[in-house]
Structures are given as C-alpha cells and as structure tokens.
Amino acid sequence: MNPLSPQVNAMNYPSRSLLLTTGLITLVLNCASACCQTAFPSKTITMIVPTAPGGPIDMTARIVAKDLSVELAQPIVIMNKPGGSQKIGVEFLLAAAKDGYTIAAVSPASMSINPVIEKSVGYDPLKDFTYLANGIEYQSVLVVHPSVPAKNLAELIAYAKANPGKLSYGSGGNGSSMQFTTSTFLYLTNLDALQVTYKSSGPAMLGLLSGEVNMLMPDLGEIRQYVLNGAVVGLAVTGSERNKRLPNIPIFPESSNPELKNWTYTGWIGFVASAGIPAEAAQRLQSAFQTTLKTDKMKEAFDGIGFKVIATPPAEFKKKIADGLESNRKVVKAMGLKPAS
Numbered sequence: 061m062n063p064l065s066p067q068v069n070a071m072n073y074p075s076r077s078l079l080l081t082t083g084l085i086t087l088v089l090n091c092a093s094a095c096c097q098t099a100f101p102s103k104t105i106t107m108i109v110p111t112a113p114g115g116p117i118d119m120t121a122r123i124v125a126k127d128l129s130v131e132l133a134q135p136i137v138i139m140n141k142p143g144g145s146q147k148i149g150v151e152f153l154l155a156a157a158k159d160g161y162t163i164a165a166v167s168p169a170s171m172s173i174n175p176v177i178e179k180s181v182g183y184d185p186l187k188d189f190t191y192l193a194n195g196i197e198y199q200s201v202l203v204v205h206p207s208v209p210a211k212n213l214a215e216l217i218a219y220a221k222a223n224p225g226k227l228s229y230g231s232g233g234n235g236s237s238m239q240f241t242t243s244t245f246l247y248l249t250n251l252d253a254l255q256v257t258y259k260s261s262g263p264a265m266l267g268l269l270s271g272e273v274n275m276l277m278p279d280l281g282e283i284r285q286y287v288l289n290g291a292v293v294g295l296a297v298t299g300s301e302r303n304k305r306l307p308n309i310p311i312f313p314e315s316s317n318p319e320l321k322n323w324t325y326t327g328w329i330g331f332v333a334s335a336g337i338p339a340e341a342a343q344r345l346q347s348a349f350q351t352t353l354k355t356d357k358m359k360e361a362f363d364g365i366g367f368k369v370i371a372t373p374p375a376e377f378k379k380k381i382a383d384g385l386e387s388n389r390k391v392v393k394a395m396g397l398k399p400a401s
Contacts, residue, residue, distance in 0.1 A: 100160060100341045104135045107331075108164035110149020111232070112142040114262035116279040116367075120196055120329045121165040123361050124352060131348045142259045145235035146170035147181065154183060154334055160341025163192065163333045167237055171330075172384030174235040176392055185381055187335065190342050193349035194330035194372035194380060196362055198279045199299040200241055201309065203292040205274040213296045213315050216275075220251045227253035229275040230264030237327055238264065240388075241298070242277045245312075247395050248319040268292060279327060280305060281365030300324040305366035328370070330377055346374055 109121045118140065125136040141149035146169045156162035171185045202213070208227075210216035220227050231239035238261055246253055256273045258264040261282065268276040269291055276283075276292075280303055287294040287306060294309045302311055312320045331349060333342065352358060353371035362369050372380065 100338070100344050101132050101134045103161065104137055105129075105132065105160075106137050106139050106156075106162045108149045108153050108162065109138055109140045110142065110146035110164065110166070110170060111140065111260040112262050113140055114282075115260050116198060116282055116327070117165050117167055117329055118262075119281065119365065120362075120367070124165075124195060124331075124349075124358070127355065127358060128348055128352045131352050132344070145174055145233045145239075147174060147235075150183060153332075154188060156334065158334045158336040160333055160337040160345060163331055163345065165195075165329055166332055167329050168240070168327060168384060168388075169232070169235055169237045171381050172388055173237065173240045176385060176388045177235055177240075177397065185385065186378065189332040190335055190337050191374040191377045191381075192331040192333060192342075192345050193353060193374065194328055194370055194377040195349070195353055196329050196367045197370050198281060198327045198329070198367045199297050199303050200238075200277045200325070200327060201280050201283050201287065201294050201298075201306065202245065202277050202296045202312075203268065203275070203283055203287060203294050205268060205271050206290070206293055207271060208274050208293070210295065211293065213310070213312075213317075216295055217249055217251065217317065220249075220253070224252055225254070227251070227275050228256055228273045229253050229277070230256050230258055230267045230273040232260045232264060233257045236260075238277055241325060241327075242275075243395070244323070244325070244391060245277065245320075248323060249317060279367075281367055284366055298323070298325045298327075300326075303366055328380070330372070 107121055107125050109118050111117045121138055125138060129136040141152050149164060150170050153162055153164040174181050175185050204210055204216060208219065210219050229242050231242060233239060239255065253275060256267065258267060261278050264276060265278055265282060267273045269286065280297065283292065284305055286292045294306060296312050296315065297303055297306060297309050299311055302309070312323050333345065350371055350373065353369055359369045
C-alpha cells in the first residue's frame with residue numbers, strides 16, 4: 061500500500077439505506093408538523109355587538125353572521141356588549157386573544173365619534189384594529205311622537221322655537237351615532253332639546269313609542285314600520301337622496317332651511333378585529349366578508365330593511381374612518397364643544 065494514499069474507513073460514512081431511511085423520517089415529521097398547523101378558522105368565532113339587541117348594528121351583525129358562518133365553515137356566535145356608547149364592546153374585543161377568533165361590528169360611534177369627543181376613550185381607531193370590511197350604509201329618519209304638533213320639518217322647527225324646552229330626544233348616550241346626528245341637526249337649526257339617554261337605540265325607540273321622549277333620529281330600517289302604521293311621524297331623512305322604502309319623506313337638503321342644504325350624513329356599519337392578529341386570519345376574514353356581502357341574497361336582505369350593501373374593502377374602510385375623524389373634529393369645534401377627559 062502506498063503510505064501516501066488516503067485511508068478510507070467505511071464506518072465513517074453512512075450507508076445509502078441509512079440516508080434513505082433518515083430522509084423518509086424527516087419527510088414524515090415535516091408532513092406531521094404541517095398537518096398540525098390547521099388552517100384558519102378551526103373553531104367557533106365570536107362576533108361582538110357593542111349595542112343591545114334589536115338596533116341596526118345588532119340586525120346587521122346577525123344577517124351577515126349567518127352567511128359568513130357558511131363561508132368560513134365555522135359557527136359564529138353573537139355576543140351583545142352594550143354600554144358606554146359602544147366602548148364596552150370595543151374594550152372587550154381589544155382585550156380578547158389576538159388570534160382572529162374574536163371580531164366586532166362597529167359604527168361611527170365607536171370609530172369616529174367617541175375618539176373625537178372623549179380624550180380618554182382608550183384606543184386609537186387607526187392603529188388598534190384590523191379592518192375587515194365596511195358592510196352597509198343606512199339613512200336615519202327624524203321622527204316625532206304624534207303628540208308633537210308637526211307634520212313636516214318646517215313645522216317642527218317653528219314649534220321648537222316657539223316652545224323652548226318642550227322637545228326631548230332619545231339617544232344611546234353621548235358619543236352614540238344617534239346622539240351625534242341629532243345634536244348636529246339641533247346645532248344647524250339653532251334649536252334646543254333635552255337629551256334622554258338609553259343604553260342603545262332599541263330602548264330609545266321604545267322611549268319614543270311610549271311618549272317618554274317626543275323626538276328621535278333612528279335608522280330607517282328600525283323605525284320604518286312605525287312610520288307606516290302611524291305610531292310616529294316621519295319628518296326628514298338623512299342622505300343625498302330619498303329612500304325608496306319611505307319615498308314620501310324628504311331628505312334634509314330639501315328643507316327651506318339653508319343650514320341643511322349640504323347636510324347629507326349617512327350612517328354605516330362595518331367589521332373589525334384587533335390589530336396584531338395573524339396575517340392568515342386577517343386575509344381569510346377579509347376575503348370571506350367580501351364574498352358574503354356581495355351576494356344577491358345579502359343585497360336583497362338589506363334592501364328589504366332600507367339598508368344598502370357597500371362591501372368596502374379594508375384600505376378604503378380605514379380611509380373612511382380617517383376622513384370621519386377629521387370631519388367630526390371640525391363639527392365639534394364649530395359647536396364649541398371640548399372633548400371630555
């Protein structure tokens with residue numbers, strides 16, 4: 061043997077069969093690991109509704125959740141968490157695990173009104189949420205109890221100015237959409253009215269029907285049947301055009317009051333999760349909401365109650381919130397209000 065030749069020890073190298081076996085074991089382990097990473101969602105999803113049952117947010121959440129559950133192939137449980145002009149429900153969402161299994165229905169009250177009128181609201185609407193979809197838009201209706209001697213907007217304004225302190229209106233509390241919308245109307249027309257607060261729009265509407273308050277500005281879908289049966293008197297509808305479900309009621313810009321010519325407010329209801337949920341969960345939820353909202357079945361369901369499906373995607377939804385915050389800050393400043401601490 062040549063002393064300079066390398067010495068090869070077969071024991072130092074694995075056999076071909078050993079390499080093959082090791083490779084198969086690795087492949088099996090990798091497959092097992094992948095199988096353990098179950099695709100989202102794999103269990104029940106909770107949808108927080110930050111208002112009491114019966115209002116527009118609750119109605120919207122239940123209509124959407126039914127078909128969204130089918131799209132995601134998992135149950136969706138509605139959990140009502142009313143109070144604090146939706147803050148209690150929002151806080152519950154943000155305190156939950158950031159895994160995508162807790163989502164919430166939201167509206168201007170929680171996302172673009174409370175953060176403006178209350179410094180210590182406790183969350184940032186542009187940083188603390190994952191935007192899923194803006195679902196629907198709705199118009200509100202200014203209605204009065206039949207005991208109020210007014211059959212149109214001009215008569216209401218004349219009555220209120222001739223009888224200061226006689227009007228009272230219901231709201232879901234300071235910062236609620238109903239309160240902010242009514243306050244804006246009163247400010248634009250230079251009227252005074254006593255605010256009576258309820259937990260949400262549903263109880264406020266019962267307050268109007270019983271005569272506990274004599275004026276309200278609920279959503280059209282919630283109040284329409286009572287306008288049609290004469291339980292309340294509809295005077296004006298928000299938005300830029302009349303609603304076909306109440307075609308005989310004019311919009312505010314049709315009023316002879318110049319301050320109302322450009323007031324075309326519309327409400328909306330959208331869906332969010334906490335910021336920081338897994339990207340896979342966010343993408344699956346966003347996709348599922350778009351698929352669910354854009355069906356003819358969903359459009360017909362909301363059209364039947366006077367709502368309009370918009371299915372705004374996340375980026376546009378977030379921009380709407382940013383624009384709403386800016387607009388509401390200007391309104392609050394014009395009213396001379398100071399954000400509560």
